[in-house]
Amino acid sequence: MHKLLTTTAALLLAVAGQPARAGDPEYPAKNIPASLKENAHIVKRLEETAIRINDLTDMRINRHYVVTVLDEAGANDARLVVPYSKLSEILSISGSLYDAEGKQIKRLKQSDIKDLSAVDDGSLMTDERLKAHQFYYNVYPYTVEYELSERVYSTLWFPTWMPQSDIDCTVEQSTLKVTTPADFTLRFRSYLYNGEPVTTTDKGTKTYAWEVKQIKALKSELNAVEFYRRTPAVFLGTTDFELDKYKGNSNSWKGLGAFFYQLNAGRDVLPDATKAKVHELIDGLHSREEKIKTLYKFMQRNSRYISIQLGIGGWQTFDAASVATKGYGDCKALSNYMMALLKEAGIKSNCVSVKAGENAHTIREDFPSSQFNHVILCVPGEKDTTWLECTNPYLPAGYLGGFTDNRPVLLLDEKDSKLVRTPVYGMDFNQQIRHINATIDSSGNMALSAVKVTSGLQQDDLRDAIHRLSRERQLELLRKGLGLSSYDIVDYSYKELETATPAIEEMMKVKGNNYATVTGKRMFINPNIFARDGVKLEPDSSRQSDIRLNMAYRDVDSVEIILPVGYQPESVPTPVSLSSKFGNYSATVILKGNTVTYIRKMERQSGTFPAAEYPELVKFYGGIYRADRNRLVLVKE
Known part of the structure; x- marks a missing residue:
């Protein structure tokens, strides 16, 4: 699950583009307005993103963009990084390098594109990969152009359109076009975008178009709000979606939560030996709190966090029996395992999807969509609710820490999934x-x-x-x-x-x-x-x-x-x-x-x-x- 946010964000930065056009466009750096060079390291000269939704399992994303690198500080931002997995396919990549005068000096060779595993230190196995490329050039300014095309086999998540990638990136022109079947419901939420998208219809399709021009650099501001609240951005979603033959509805948090609940339903069955261990540990205990703490410590001492993301595995958990046998799992698997231990003890709990991170205290609450990257466990009580972070072997029961405190989260329930809030730790606590x-x-x-x-x-x-x-x-x-x-x-x-x-x-x-x-x-x-x-x-x-x-x-x-x-x-x-x-x-x-x-x-x-x-x-x-x-x-x- 922790891969979801990374994959979604990276999709914006390096998703597909339009077929190469005849002739090589020239983008001399001298044509950049002075106002767009001020406080900037890179200038996005042109960006054209076109998304076409054919059905719930076929989304095509094409992207053509041109970026001028003004100095060494902007060089890394001109790299190409395109993630893919069993749920997506890269169809084509092309690119060119231009000098300060706009003269083409190099074309991208397919042999120069690196195909790398996206595995990290916390992952044992993943089918997520990425294709990466960089023009190693250090005569500034210079310009890079990339055209990319990709197919995505799900409509659960969409790329975000945020033309300004950072405060030191300026934008001359950027457009987004989304084409859907005429009867398809496209949902969107915009920030700092003036007006509504331009919509057109043609031969059974509907197209939505957004455009921005002349976006200047932002200042670095201490304790600023999320970046998407400081620059034009558009988030996309659908009402109905499909993921690896599983269908869902994200028109409400209740519907989205029900999808994730059903995706993982029935995976909380423990082996008989583990059931016996549960009763050995808690049958002599009387209070609910003691039972929760005892089983939580047992889970912490006998399992460890490690991620395995294969296909739908980014959303669907390993079953509790696998964790009990192998002793490891990702955040979903460990939370599901802990839920199974508590279930055997007669204590109800719920898995909870959360956007984790010390500076990630908000989500777009008015726009139900897959915005989460982590799973924790909620144990409701008559008076108090106990929260459990199942990937950290050192935290005491009931304490979440700054990684998931004080934020809206999606509680997954068979009949009543909803947004709730994790504990707020106040001044007397900290x-x-x-x-x-x-x-x-x-x-x-x-x-x-x-x-x-x-x-x-x-x-x-x-x-x-x-x-x-x-x-x-x-x-x-x-x-x-x-x-x-x-x-x-x-x-x-x-x-x-x-x-x-x-x-x-x-x-x-x-x-x-x-x-x-x-x-x-x-x-x-x-x-x-x-x-x-x-x-x-x-x-x-x-x-x-x-x-x-x-x-x-x-x-x-x-x-x-x-x-x-x-x-x-x-x-x-x-x-x-x-x-x-x-x-x-x-x-x-x-x-x-x-x-x-x-x-x-x-x-x-x-x-x-x-x-x-x-x-x-x-x-x-x-x-x-x-x-x-x-x-x-x-x-x-």
């Missing part, structure tokens, strides 16, 4: 609480011990590092994250806490060389030892994208520093308190005798905020940046 005790000598050197407890989404990366990386690699990442100029880690340890919220406690001892700056009689100390991670944002009055903050969190640092004797305060930072719709921040420094106490608290909200509020975000983070770097000034008596 915390980092740190206590530091430090001593600074008269030379400015520092010795400290610190205890930090990180919970919720804030501990995801740390948990992954603990279980997947060597001790040496863990320490390497720790050193990079401390932010001290010169130091030695004397000791470091950690433990995973048995708490309701997933949490990890870290303990460390550090010696910092010349942490405090000593100049003559004065000593300059920043009491904020580890939390100087504020971002200094640049003002941008022309911000276009809304602001997306995905995770709410709270960080609290309590620092106690013992100073060398013989120093008196000359300047002590005043308390700072900042408040905005994006969060709250406070920092206080108290000096009593030769002891400095520093308390820093940072709370950030999550959500999507209008672009017009970006100046307030700049002001908020600017205040934090300055406060985090305030220094205590001491003078020697």
Whole structure:
């Protein structure tokens, strides 16, 4: 299932084209308008995408495009990559290379096209392959032209039309035409496209046409929304579709979910030995929660994630008996297996299709279609719902993590498939609480011990590092994250806490060389030892994208520093308190005798905020940046 999104996205970037036309068109770079060169690395001079739907199992996609590469940074974007599998066929590929003047200097030879397996580290076996080609040329600017043709044997998914492939890609002209039988229902959803497509009818067919011209480069904007919401894009779909002789309807989420449910129905039968093991594990347990946790741990310890994608296998799961016997499966297979274990225990659960990824919190909810790349498990309860990520052997039961949290997902059910939402982990859940005790000598050197407890989404990366990386690699990442100029880690340890919220406690001892700056009689100390991670944002009055903050969190640092004797305060930072719709921040420094106490608290909200509020975000983070770097000034008596 995780291959679906990759295949669908790649289809747009490198699907088929029109038959080669007589004569070689010339595209001199000097003809590109100056406005389309500004902030651009590549210019899409021409793109013509034509899709013809003959029936539910025969879709032809032709694509002809011309791209001018302005500099080295755009070279990789001019590569040709065309995926295919048992569900699609590449009919033809042709191409040419032109110099800056538009003179053809090379034609694509079929022998230059590489035919590669699309297998990755997580796949044991796949029939997905790709054809790839690149004109290795480095005299800029230059232009490449490709024409491609492909046949797809399903109408479950369509290529997306998004002429601007990235912020540094500009577009002179791009067109999309979709031709269907006259009685065929084509569904589409557009973003930032003015007006409706032009429609025409001819001899029992209907054609829809979209066109854009003169699209300029976009700016890189921090915490921007999804790219398809920032540039013209059209998503396509059908009402009825067919996949490898299985027919479905995607006019509603209920209909699409019913298709996937039926595709995998009856594949949750366990071997007798596994059924016996289930009862051996849970028959002495009384609570539903204990049974779920016990079976989840059993599944985690006795199976592993590995992908096998052959034909319809990207959508249809291996049966539970295969996973029980072989000990591995992909996300669908492991979730289905876990569902079968719970079924044997008398606990109902549902597989759930999800668009996974730390920055993939939305789907087009008003456009039912195959937008998912992963499967997890939902265990409904009378009061609480338990969510299970079945591909990760280290997560506690009931916790999903940032890979699938806080997003709409499609719950698959025989009678009532629907969009539901995965858990939202709020500020009280995602915390980092740190206590530091430090001593600074008269030379400015520092010795400290610190205890930090990180919970919720804030501990995801740390948990992954603990279980997947060597001790040496863990320490390497720790050193990079401390932010001290010169130091030695004397000791470091950690433990995973048995708490309701997933949490990890870290303990460390550090010696910092010349942490405090000593100049003559004065000593300059920043009491904020580890939390100087504020971002200094640049003002941008022309911000276009809304602001997306995905995770709410709270960080609290309590620092106690013992100073060398013989120093008196000359300047002590005043308390700072900042408040905005994006969060709250406070920092206080108290000096009593030769002891400095520093308390820093940072709370950030999550959500999507209008672009017009970006100046307030700049002001908020600017205040934090300055406060985090305030220094205590001491003078020697």
